Amino acid sequence: METIKIKEVCPTSTLELIKRNYLLLDVREENEFNQFSFDVPRVLNIPMSQLTERMNEIPKDEKVILACLTGERSLRAVQFLNEYGFTNLLNMKKGLSKWAQKEYPIKGESIVQEKLCCGEHSNCK
Template identity: 45%
Template sequence: MLEEAKQVCPTSTQRLVREGALLVDVRDRNEVAALAFDVPDIVNMPLLELEQRWAELPKDRDIVLVCENGTQSLKATYYLQFQGFTRVSNMEGGILKWMGKNFPVIGQRLQATTAGAACRGSTGAASDAACCEPTPDAASLRAGCC
């Protein structure tokens, strides 16, 4: 039986990437060409190719899987866990939540959604340090974080 997939928010993802994690975007190439995460050392491995290409990914490095809204990357996270990967996480909310936090992208930004307010406190100020960790506390969840 597989463990529950680890979920991280965009703020934690940025920290993980700074610390050496590999970002793997599982969206189709045409989606990535239109709008991409602006981070160094990102890999595009469309979900439909993952079954044939998963062995290209390092097992000795943290990997954060991303997509448009977090659904496809969650499937990819479970698939990699099934293949024996232990250092994999899914970024909740995908590129939509990433853009809602005004993190850098390459290409045409999509219309803002409710994801933009996901990690904002009641004052509207970013409250990422307190709420956007892999497991936010109960107070953070009540405040509408992550």
Template identity: 40%
Template sequence: MTEQKDLPEAREACPTSSQKLLAEGALLVDVREADEVAACGFAGCEVMPLPLSQFEARFAEIPREREVILACATGDRSLKATYFLLYQDYTKVTNMKHGLARWVARGFPITGTAAAVSSGGCGCGSGNCC
């Protein structure tokens, strides 16, 4: 029988609060797929791309000793990744509420074009990401 873990509530921060954490040395982990990142990405901070489709196989690449902010287009996929890391006993993880959509709306730096985020609703080409 599998042991059930009681997970803590995930910490969440808006993009504005995330900026402060990033300035203090946090690592931004972008869980969007490569085509999404190519169209529009986070800029002005250290970003580690780790698509959710590869997350379970590669999560150990994320440093445990460092503050980590997980982000996606709207915050839904990154919240799943946040809880996954909490289940793996990571403690320094925060989900970026509203993700890249709010990051763009606040005028924070990006690569690519903001239209790639705002035109598709959730920002992903497949339409089933969120």
């Protein structure tokens, strides 16, 4: 069995590739995706747990970047999909957590970004 070298991109490169019409595939579970997600034009959510049943939704003729919260699940998903003949896949290193840290567009409430303490809490310093 041959080993396939998985191509990885950072969030900054991902942002550029999305502008070139790459599809972003988020493999996080639906509840994670609904809490907060990438705010980009073409994002598809197929949870890792549903990948086998739903892989037909992933276009084989398009370039697709896989992402999750940290880049670990998406890396496993790329390896899995490669076995089924998907060749135009990239893995986004460090995932949505790094994306949000860089303040790239997100929808929803990020659990990653630090909450600033201020306002009515008089005990904040």
